[in-house]
Amino acid sequence: MHAIVKNYVELKTVESDPIIIVGTGPVGIRMADELLKKDPVLNIVMYGNEPWEPYNRVGLTSFLAGDVCFDDIKNPVKAKEITHLVQHHNCAIVRIDRVNKKVTDTLGNQQSYSSLVLAIGSSAHIPNIIGVNLKHVYTLRDLKDVDHLFARRMRSRRTIVIGGGLLGLEAARAMQKYNTEVVIVEHGDRLMSRQLDEDLSMKLRENIIALGIKVRLRTGVSKIVGNTAGNNIITNGVTGVELTNGKLIDCDTVILATGIVPNKKLAQDAGLVAARGIRVNDSLKTSDENIYAIGECCEHRGEIFGLVAPGFEQAAITAQLILGNTAAYHGSTNASKLKVFGLEVYSAGEAGDDADSISNQIISYESHDTNVMHRLVIRHRRLVGAMGIGEWAEFERIKEAIKSKRRVWPWQLSEFKRTGAIWTHKVDMQVSSWPANALVCNCKGVSRGELTACVNSGAKTLACIQEKTGASTVCGSCQPLVTSLLGENTQLSAQIGATLLASLSVITAIVIAVYSFSSPISPVDSVQKFQFDALWTDFIYRQISGYSLAGVTFFGVLLLMIRKRFNVKKMGNMSCWRITHVSLSLGALIILIFHTGLNVGSNLNFLLFLFFIMVSGVGVLSSLINAYEHKILPYRVKQWRTYINRVHILTSWPLPVLLGFHITSAYYF
Numbered sequence: 001m002h003a004i005v006k007n008y009v010e011l012k013t014v015e016s017d018p019i020i021i022v023g024t025g026p027v028g029i030r031m032a033d034e035l036l037k038k039d040p041v042l043n044i045v046m047y048g049n050e051p052w053e054p055y056n057r058v059g060l061t062s063f064l065a066g067d068v069c070f071d072d073i074k075n076p077v078k079a080k081e082i083t084h085l086v087q088h089h090n091c092a093i094v095r096i097d098r099v100n101k102k103v104t105d106t107l108g109n110q111q112s113y114s115s116l117v118l119a120i121g122s123s124a125h126i127p128n129i130i131g132v133n134l135k136h137v138y139t140l141r142d143l144k145d146v147d148h149l150f151a152r153r154m155r156s157r158r159t160i161v162i163g164g165g166l167l168g169l170e171a172a173r174a175m176q177k178y179n180t181e182v183v184i185v186e187h188g189d190r191l192m193s194r195q196l197d198e199d200l201s202m203k204l205r206e207n208i209i210a211l212g213i214k215v216r217l218r219t220g221v222s223k224i225v226g227n228t229a230g231n232n233i234i235t236n237g238v239t240g241v242e243l244t245n246g247k248l249i250d251c252d253t254v255i256l257a258t259g260i261v262p263n264k265k266l267a268q269d270a271g272l273v274a275a276r277g278i279r280v281n282d283s284l285k286t287s288d289e290n291i292y293a294i295g296e297c298c299e300h301r302g303e304i305f306g307l308v309a310p311g312f313e314q315a316a317i318t319a320q321l322i323l324g325n326t327a328a329y330h331g332s333t334n335a336s337k338l339k340v341f342g343l344e345v346y347s348a349g350e351a352g353d354d355a356d357s358i359s360n361q362i363i364s365y366e367s368h369d370t371n372v373m374h375r376l377v378i379r380h381r382r383l384v385g386a387m388g389i390g391e392w393a394e395f396e397r398i399k400e401a402i403k404s405k406r407r408v409w410p411w412q413l414s415e416f417k418r419t420g421a422i423w424t425h426k427v428d429m430q431v432s433s434w435p436a437n438a439l440v441c442n443c444k445g446v447s448r449g450e451l452t453a454c455v456n457s458g459a460k461t462l463a464c465i466q467e468k469t470g471a472s473t474v475c476g477s478c479q480p481l482v483t484s485l486l487g488e489n490t491q492l493s494a495q496i497g498a499t500l501l502a503s504l505s506v507i508t509a510i511v512i513a514v515y516s517f518s519s520p521i522s523p524v525d526s527v528q529k530f531q532f533d534a535l536w537t538d539f540i541y542r543q544i545s546g547y548s549l550a551g552v553t554f555f556g557v558l559l560l561m562i563r564k565r566f567n568v569k570k571m572g573n574m575s576c577w578r579i580t581h582v583s584l585s586l587g588a589l590i591i592l593i594f595h596t597g598l599n600v601g602s603n604l605n606f607l608l609f610l611f612f613i614m615v616s617g618v619g620v621l622s623s624l625i626n627a628y629e630h631k632i633l634p635y636r637v638k639q640w641r642t643y644i645n646r647v648h649i650l651t652s653w654p655l656p657v658l659l660g661f662h663i664t665s666a667y668y669f
């Protein structure tokens with residue numbers, strides 16, 4: 001089935017005190033990989049307490065279910081050249097001598113170290129239940145447990161899984177493989193309570209029940225019943241479980257999926273500070289300067305991360321620090337993207353039970369035609385959590401927003417309720433649309449703004465960005481995000497007549513400023529037959545300028561509307577139409593001067609003037625963006641155009657009404 005090894009042969013005699021890694025799980029192996037990636041000839045000694053080749057325990061349930069074979073979950077050190085690495089398996093460390101910087105293994109052998117990394121993981125939590133030691137009661141934590149369950153699942157008729165968390169659900173799916181009847185018993189009011197709220201959990205429960213798995217909620221197991229002989233010698237093992245509500249369920253197998261307990265005894269025996277886990281600082285150092293702890297065994301700022309991704313981040317940062325580089329660990333966002341019984345399940349930040357707070361606001365989206373239900377957790381207008389079922393394209397950006405506790409605006413929440421998306425355009429979900437101060441590389445503290453500046457300064461490859469900023473050189477988890485910036489930041493080319501468009505826009509802005517801040521033109525005191533102020537005082541002249549103004553304005557707006565509505569190449573380049581539109585707008589403003597003599601009027605006339613100036617001002621801003629779009633990031637151009645168009649429409653709609661009142665009053669009075 002899978003290889004058992006007593007020990008790995010030393011590849012080369014270690015001459016100097018090596019770096020010792022205790023633990024050959026995914027995090028311990030990643031630790032070795034990170035060190036060897038930086039220095040291939042580094043002296044490293046690894047110790048593991050299991051007899052198997054290193055494997056990825058995250059894939060154990062898939063292995064048990066038969067979805068993958070052992071080769072698929074093998075997890076060897078991936079360094080290309082292993083010259084100074086020694087691996088000991090089935091050889092646990094039982095003592096740490098901090099004074100002499102030595103460790104002692106189960107065989108009594110001692111090994112000195114320069115730095116010691118504890119990646120000793122966690123163990124299954126065994127609840128205080130009567131009969132928990134009976135035969136055919138299992139945990140699902142390591143390959144030994146899987147071996148026992150492999151032998152058991154074909155003979156089991158009914159299996160009880162205690163615990164409705166992720167591990168319990170995966171265990172239930174795996175045990176159902178050979179038509180075994182499976183019952184999940186969860187003492188809480190819902191499944192996956194740490195990741196999902198009541199409605200989401202109910203949707204998941206419906207899917208599970210549809211697959212033939214029974215679910216018992218709001219009840220626990222008070223006793224595991226079994227057959228025993230005298231002197232407490234177990235004969236037949238489990239025969240059933242007694243629930244806290246008094247009901248008895250017959251079964252022949254019980255699986256405990258009731259959580260994990262960090263392995264900390266080795267550290268405590270050595271005098272290291274430990275609480276729930278082995279305490280570490282932002283350098284992932286324990287209370288001993290030369291000893292680090294990473295993964296599920298460590299406690300950072302009072303928090304223990306039960307997922308593998310934070311352990312990988314910690315391993316990469318620890319490797320940097322051991323080799324004398326600068327790095328710091330500031331915690332990880334508890335985020336998971338899982339496939340549970342065919343459903344995609346998402347959770348990040350404050351979710352499930354953590355989201356149930358009086359200070360939190362839950363914003364919901366539910367699709368009526370698909371199994372898509374998403375939730376946002378908002379506190380003081382900031383995003384602090386998210387959870388959901390069904391495909392979620394924005395999840396990566398949401399994770400960043402949660403980590404940074406970014407503000408979410410009311411219109412974004414309204415959009416989310418309606419469409420399930422915070423960011424309305426696909427381009428807004430790209431890394432280039434993240435705020436400039438958003439951290440893309442948490443390990444090195446490199447922001448999106450710094451990366452964009454690096455790309456704009458000439459960096460064209462990932463290697464170049466890594467050299468200049470250090471981004472994605474630690475854990476590598478942000479590498480896809482960094483790489484995506486290379487394509488997203490491609491600048492647009494300058495449009496035809498960009499300089500002319502910009503010049504006309506600036507001139508128009510000057511005219512608007514003159515009109516807005518100048519006093520009315522005083523009457524001309526002259527003996528000439530024609531007085532200049534007659535243009536805005538004589539009724540005939542005012543009619544001519546007024547209708548000219550209305551005609552030019554209407555014609556300018558109509559032209560652009562036609563070109564935008566019927567986007568046909570034979571109608572000419574859009575840049576030329578924009579220049580024509582701005583030219584007509586400038587002409588309209590000049591005519592307005594002759595129509596009013598810079599007198600803004602009062603009441604309705606003043607409102608008409610105000611909205612006309614506002615529309616013109618917004619138009620100038622839009623034209624400047626179009627003129628300089630080749631110097632702005634594409635997503636910004638799209639984003640700003642969207643906002644400006646909305647303001648343009650908002651300020652334009654009162655104009656026809658006010659103009660109608662203006663013309664009516666002019667003829668009436």
